[in-house]
Amino acid sequence: MTSGSGTTGGYRSFLIPAIALAVLVGLYLAKERLAVESTPDPSPPAKAPTTPPVGASSAERPASPIESTAAPAEPERPALHRAGRDRAKRDAMLLELRDALAARSSATATPDAKADAKEEDAKEPGPLPTLDKDYIQARIREDLLPLATECYESALEQDEAIAGRMVMKFAIVGDEEIGGLVDNVELAEDNEIKHEGLVECMRESMLSVTFDPPQGGGQVQVTYPFVFSTDPDGG
Template sequence: MDEVEPEPDTVTRRPRTKEERDQLRRALQHRYGRPTAKHEAVEPPAQPPAAPLPPTSWSSLPDEYARGIIQDQLIPAAESCYEDIAAKGAGGALTLSVAVIGDEELGGVIDRIDVNPEKTSIEGDLTECVRQSAYDMEFEPPEQGQGVVEFEFTIEFSDDEKL
């Protein structure tokens, strides 16, 4: 039986490991002059620094696309965090502000995640578990060039229903 060779322009991407994502994040941060930092829980600055404007090639992520990434890649981990950490009957909202850094050759990874305290009603280990899990999200690269995209989303936690 003859093996079917993939078409030359077809690329199959395997999921990256955490180590590969961290290495990619550091490379992108270094390439575009963004500070590198470990994913430590830190208090957000009183006035966040203004983010550089991304080039028009990646000025925004379509809402549907970002929601799909969150639903597919983060929600299962957030549900696991909730089941493992939250007290029975606990509920509330967690709002995360996310910055994604991307490059057409390397792809897109999470650059920064901050908890929006004004829109968040839960705290502690559950918040940190979800925040750290969000660093594992990966995005398709911009079609050309590079950029940084920021967006915010809220996850509602409740024993009554799935996220």
């Protein structure tokens, strides 16, 4: 698979190679771990109930066994719980970023600022915003892959046949003082994954990932493919 970068409309665009292997291995190991943990412990042999002596008080009689009516516990998904907290931080960062951009817009609305802006426009355009592709991949592997694994496990509980390629397109925007965050998450039209729950889980998980702000301000557009499969060999 090839990868490359280009420029469109004043921002930099990256196409990241698919990270199929990491997803496949992570999902395979997670399924093996769940299978082991779901194996019940051997129960001790049941003992015959003892008949209380005649005349024994009701307090001395053995209590009747009580059957639990509680529903089976949902499997814990710590990464998704953490994603919820990270998403809240991201939303707060987004509000702060918008306030900062609005303040800058007001500052540039003065006559002197407009004159300075015209002078800047007459100069050569500055370098486009950028982020290192290896850094983007590292952040995805560190923060998103655990979430992607849990999203996929949850979807497999509803449909064991879910598998295929998902291509996500998103923007990384930010400010040097505030930080960088994900915005405008979209899916490519030719996605093989159609499961709404998995798609929405991946979208929300992607929005929870934070990055360093793009160098030079502005935004960086990223196209990132994922391959989901329960086969550790990718078949």
